[in-house]
Amino acid sequence: NAGVTQTPKFQVLKTGQSMTLQCAQDMNHEYMSWYRQDPGMGLRLIHYSVGAGITDQGEVPNGYNVSRSTTEDFPLRLLSAAPSQTSVYFCASSYSMAGGVGQPQHFGDGTRLSIL
C-alpha cells in the first residue's frame, strides 16, 4: 500500500519554464489537495478537489492549475515558473467527510522545487 506518492522529489527550473508535479493515491480517497510549505509560514492550500472532475481554489492559487480526471491522480501545473514559487509542495488525500465527522488527511513526502 503506497499511500500518497509524489514525483519528482526534487526539481530545478528556470524562470518561465513549465512543469507538472504529479500526485497519486491508492486509497480511493475522494478529497485531494495541494499545499506549499515556506519557512515560517506553515502549509498553505493551493488547490483542492472533492472528487473526479471537481476542483476549487485554496488560499494561494495564482500561478497554478490543477485537474482531476481520475480519483487517483491530481497533478499540479506551473505554466510559467517564477522565483516566488520556490517552495516545498505537498499533496494530501482523505475520504470525504460524512455526518460532520472529520477525516484526517494523509500527506506525500513532498516535491522540493527551486526556480532560478
Add this chain to the structure above:
Amino acid sequence: GQQLNQSPQSMFIQEGEDVSMNCTSSSIFNTWLWYKQDPGEGPVLLIALYKAGELTSNGRLTAQFGITRKDSFLNISASIPSDVGIYFCAGQLSGGNEKLTFGTGTRLTIIP
C-alpha cells in the same frame, strides 16, 4: 483568510523533559489535528480531535480540543530524541468543507 497562531515557535529542551505547545484561532473549528514533520518528509498525523473538550492520548502524547473550539493543546511527556521535528496544528471545518488551516509550526530540538 483564517489564521492559526501556534506557540512557541521553537523549543530547546533536554531529554526527559515534558513539552507543551498550543494553537489558537480567531475562528471556530469542528476538528483539530496535530501533525509531526520529520526532515525531508511530509507531515504525519499524530492525534485527531473531533469534539469540544475532548482529551485524547497517543502514547506519550496528549492533545485537547478547547471548550471554545478556538484552541487546542499538545503535550509530550518524557521527551526522547526521536521527538525532534516540527509539530503543526491544523483546524478543519465540517459540513462538507474539508479544507485544513495550518499553524506555523513549533520546532522541537532536544539538547544532549
